[in-house]
Amino acid sequence: MSFLDPVSGAWASISGTASILSNPETVQKYYSPQLKAWLGDMGDGVHDGGPNDPRIGVIKLEAKLATHVAAKKGILGRATDTVKGAVKGEVPNINSIRELSMAELAEWRRTHQS
Known part of the structure; x- marks a missing residue:
């Protein structure tokens, strides 16, 4: 399952096992x-x-891995860094990436389920 904020470029991707609750x-x-x-x-x-x-129906997702990407700068800063990277032949470092492992997700479930 994925989500995108087209304005900021932030996105999240959650993978796992899905089931339909009806x-x-x-x-x-x-x-x-x-x-x-x-x-x-x-x-x-x-x-x-x-x-x-x-x-x-309701989609229930048992997450195994979650990845979240957030932009380090605003749209102009990202555009500037992307152009600089293209000119220099380097990949611009415009995002911060955070991954939650299966163990981290299991710990969150353990502490947040009623």
Whole structure:
């Protein structure tokens, strides 16, 4: 699963094992009426984009590795460093990268689950 902030260039990538939860209690807990805009109403009384629509489920991701990248500078600083790198034939050092290992993720789960 990946996320990108196109303005700052920051991104996160989480890899692991995914499963789909479709039990009504879980779907109701995380359901948002805004989903109707993406799913639409098929007019059959069942596939209406509501919380009981069988097309809706919750993706549960058991993370194994998480990587986060944040820009060290603003957009102008990154652009300047990228041009300098291209001129010098060097890779610009414009981001900081942080990885969370399986052990770190397991420790977080242990301390944050109720």
